[in-house]
Amino acid sequence: MYHYEALPAAEWFRRNRELAGFHNPARALYQTVRELVENALDATETYGILPTVYVRIGVVDEQRGWVSVYAEDNGIGIPGGEIPNVLGRVFYSSKYRVRQHRGIFGLGLKMIVLYAQSTTNRPVYVRSATLKSDKIYEYAIMIDTNSNSPAVLHRQEYPNKYKWHGTAIKVCIEGNWHAAKRRIEEYLRRTAIVAPYAEIIFRGPDVSLRLGRRTTKMPPPPEEGLPHPKTVDADMLKQMVRENGSATLLELLAGNFDGVGRETARAFAAWAGLAPDARVSELSQDDLVRLAERMRQYEGWRRPRAVSLSPAGAELLELGARAILGAEAVFAVTRKPESYGGHPFIVEAAVAWGGQIPPAERPLLLRYANKIPLLYDEGVDVARKVADEFSWQNYRVRFPAPLAVIVHVCSTKIPYVSAGKEAIADIPEIEREIRLALRDAAKKLRAYLARREREAELVEKYVSLAKYVDEIAHSLAVVTGASRARLAESLHRLIERKIGMTAEELLRRA
Amino acid sequence: MDRAEVLRRLEEWGARLAKSILELEEPAMEIPARTLSNTVWDERARMLRLGPERIRRRFLDVKEARKFMQTVLMLRLIAEAIREGVYPTIRDLYYNGKHTIIYRDPWGRTHSENTWEEQDESNAVIEDIEVAVNALREEMGVSADVKGKVVGPVVIRSQGYELDASKFGETALSLPVNVDALEIVKVEASYVLVVEKDAIFQRLVRERFWSQEGAVIITAKGMPDRATRRFVRRLSEEFKLPVYVLTDGDPYGWYIYSVYKSGSIKLSYESERLATPGAKFIGLTASDIDEYKISDNYVIAATERDVKRARELLRYPWFQRPEWAREINLFLKRRKKVEIEALSTHGLKFLHDYIRDKIRRGKFID
Structure with missing residues (x-):
């Protein structure tokens, strides 16, 4: 990413529009909503605040295809003085730390500002207040693409009488609402599945959606973690050396990486044939490249820790899927942390069955990465491959299945x-x-389906006998003079004894 | 047995069922099995009899519950008819009992089902009740359509009127439901000719074949009903008349003959009353195609169903005579069948010669 620093930002944007997801007016509108919602959720749930997010899309100029997008959250806000840089300087970022985020460095936000600028030439309006702030700050900002710095068009402060906190952003962009509508709705619904603790209120030109909060429980926010030594590159080492100029190699390693103490650092140095006491500031560029290589090759590191991850948790997944998919039953599992190439990861899966899920020839797949719903390119996703290759027939699932x-x-x-x-x-x-x-979740589904099948059999048996009771009781009463009601009651009791439970019990179960 | 006694038996059977239900014992009906496996060939009497097997029709058996309901429903219909002094036909009972059961289950779903769809279903439970309480349908006062027609030198008395079956011109005397209520006043016939097909019966009547032969001609238009069989049996038993049965040359014709002679699987409990063990077969056989030089134009290829039926006949104990084994095997080999009409191969009058030939020269199968 740092290679691009020298490029004027607008130029970078022009070249990389597709990379950032702004291919065309429909995709750009979808991308804008997505970035704003994700920033809103990051600004809230990461800090233990139950998110309330408003999103509004309005038509500004139908002829020219201009739309406005407004998003407001109740998050931690941006300090007044930081607002211009956060929104107006590309690649402005904080110190290098790893933690599960939806977005990265708020880059998406700047892309929106640039996109707005290049299509409508309108500034972004921002209003924000941090927690307990006495003031609300309001800005209108554009990006000076020559100097890659924010241009503040307007700035105002208001007293924060009601201690509001959060961020509200409004942009005017070229966007195709009708083409993006279905995706945006789908995106918001899917977001609500993994974040049932959020309240998301959306109003578009011809649609409104209110995805209510289903629970006030939130997963613990991820902690900030240090990078794992297997994930370093030379750029990152350079930055670290700049910040720790006087440190020795041992100190650099033991203080800045996940799971690396003095013991591990010393063992690594011995393995790599490096002097542990060498000053890092004296290492040449080539030395740093080699050090990064050795660090990636070394197998003696401890496994990365998952403290910086924040899975939704099985309970929230089940709650969200039940509510948003209208499923009859949901079974979710959260696996233990694993890692690849030094990056910790956690996989969660849920299988949802029945209810409003339409039966199909293969499972409907909802994919998420760091709680972001993934809507495009499903065909090349590893999850699609696994779901399609999975032996569903071993879990009592016969397609078409809901x-x-x-x-x-x-x-x-x-x-x-x-x-x-x-x-x-x-x-x-x-x-x-x-x-x-999937296997863990499907096992639970199998047990559920087996139980349901047994109950369905009992119900069928019950019905196939009970439907004749009145006819038989009536006829026998006429022939013998016995009480019709008593005959019917006895027949019902005989049936209940046969199926091993009373009708009420059966009714409760099935 | 009078109807009061029948009613008493029906009520007693119902009371047993009601008692076990009220005492929360699983209700089950004991019914002699009217199946092939429970049809016993009585070699000495030369008729089919009902064997000792019984089925237990249990209400709590999902596969049996519907039949259980139908049986109890029919029990009520017959009991009510007797109490009200009416004489329904089996078709009346079918319509009387046919209605839609609408059941709303505890889950709020509605199920609807007809008590029975086809008359076969209601007929079957009537027969079950007959064997279960050991009373005949006729004794219950339940009748069926009677298809039987008679022409010939026989005089009967019905409700005080004497009817001479030789004085019906081109029409015929129709048999009543309860043949046992008839008095057979006078018979001046030399034999009884039972004809499978109505068309052949009518030809023989118009051509006055019966008067030339001094024969009583009877038809039941295909598979015989009980009244027709009972009438044939009475002529054979009470007047010692020989009985000849004329059918098509196919497995269905041959089986019809066996029903007159030995009884049927479904009604084996009635053979005692209905079978005519002395009846002789003068219908067409497989070898008759050669014997009577029947032109290929009249010979029909047997269908798969014919073949299947023929194989079944081969297994029936009452077809275990060398003549039948030979004829049926020949049929299976050639897969050819002929209708009675095929005798016109030698002119329309040839039918008469054929019948006389078979009877006079003893070319029948006994």
Whole structure:
């Protein structure tokens, strides 16, 4: 990413529009909503705040295809002085730390500002207040693409009488609402499945959607973690050396990497044939490249820890899938943390059955990466492959079946297939975990289906006998003079004894 | 047995069922099995009899529950008819009992089902009740359509009227439901000719074949009903008349003959009353195609169903005579069948010669 620093940002944007997901007016509108919603969720749930997110899309100029997008959250806000840089300087980022985020460095936000600028030439309006702030700051900002710096068109402060906190952003872009509508709705619904603790209120030109909060339980926010030594590259080492100029190699390693203490650092140095006491500031560029290589090759590191990951958790997945998919039953599992190439990851999976899920020849697949729904490029996603190859017939599933599969991969680094970031690549470690997660969830589904089948058989048996009771009781009463009501009651009791439970019990169960 | 006694038996059977239900014992009906496996060939009497097997029709058996319901429903219909002094036909009972059961289950779904669809279903439970309470349908006052027609030198008395079956011109005397209520006043015939097909019966009547032969001609238009069989049996038993049966040359014709002679699987409990063990077969056989030089134009290829039926006949104990074994095997080999009409191969009058030939020269199968 740092290679691009020298390029004027607008130029970079022009060249990389597709990379960032702004191919065309429909995709750009979808991407804008997505970036804003993800920033809103990151600004809330990461800090233990129950998210409330409003999103509004309006038509500004139908002729020219201009639409406005407004998004507001109740998050931690952006400090007043930081607002211009956060929105107006490309590649402005904080210190290098890993933690599961939806977006990366808020880059998406700047892409929106640039996109707005290049299509409508309108600024982005921002209003924000941090927690307990006395003031609300309001800005209108554009990006000066020559100097790659924010241009503040307007700035104002208001007293924050009601201690509001959060961020509200409004942009005017070229966008195709009608073409993007279905995807945007789908995106919001799928977001609500993994974040049932969020309230998402959406209003578009001809649609409104209110995805209510289903629970106030939130998964614990991820902790900030250090990068694993297997994930370093020379750029990263350079930055670390700049910040720790006086440190020795031992100190650099033991203080800045996940799971590396003095013991491990010393063992690595011995293996790599490096002097542990050498000053890092004296290492040449070539030395740093070699050090990074050795660090990636060394097999003696401890496994990466997953403290920086935040899975949704089986309970929330089940809750969300039941509510949004209208499923009759949902079974979810969260696997134990694993890692690939030094990046910790956790796979979660849920299988949802019946209810409003339409029966289909293969499972409906809902994919997530770090709680972001992935809507495009399903065909090349590893989860699609695993779900299709899975032996569903071993789990009492016969297609067409009303089956939905949810796969959530969270990681400090999601291995996307391409820069479009819409499909997860076929990494053997991840593929294996997805398969195991599906197996665990499908086992629960199998038990559920078996129980349901047994109950359905009992119900069928009950019905096939009970339907004749009145006819028989009536006829025998006429022939013998016995009480019709008593005959019917006895027949019912005989049936209940035969199926081993009373009608009420059966009714409760099935 | 009078109807009061029949009613008493029906009520007693119903009371046993009601008692076990009220005492929460699984209700089950004991019914002699009217199946092939329970049809016993009585070699000495030369008729089919009902064997000792019984089925237990249990209400709590999902496969049997519907039949259980149908049986109880029919029990009520017959009991009500006797109490009200009416004489329904089996078709009346079918319509009387046919209605839609609408059941709303505890899950709120509605199920609807007819008590019975076809008359075969209601007929079957009537027969079950007959064997279960050991009373005949006729004794219950339940009748069926009677198809039987008679022409010939026989005089009967019905409700006080004397009817001479030789004085019906081109029409015929129709047999009543309860043949046992008839008095056979006078018979001046030399034999009884039972004809499978109505068309052949009518030809023989118009051509006055019966008067030339001094024969009583009877038809039941295909598979015989009980009344027709009972009438044939009475002529044979009470007047010692020989009985000859004329059918098509196919497995269905041969089986019809055996029903007159030995009884049927479904009604083996009635053979005692209905069978005419002395009846002789003068219908067409497989070898008759050669014997009577029947032109290929009249010979029909047997269907798969014919072949299947023929193989079944071969297994029936009452077809275990060398003549039948030979004829049926020949049929299976050639897979050819002929209708009675095929005798016109030698002119329309040839039918008469054929019948006389078979009877006079003893070319029948006994």
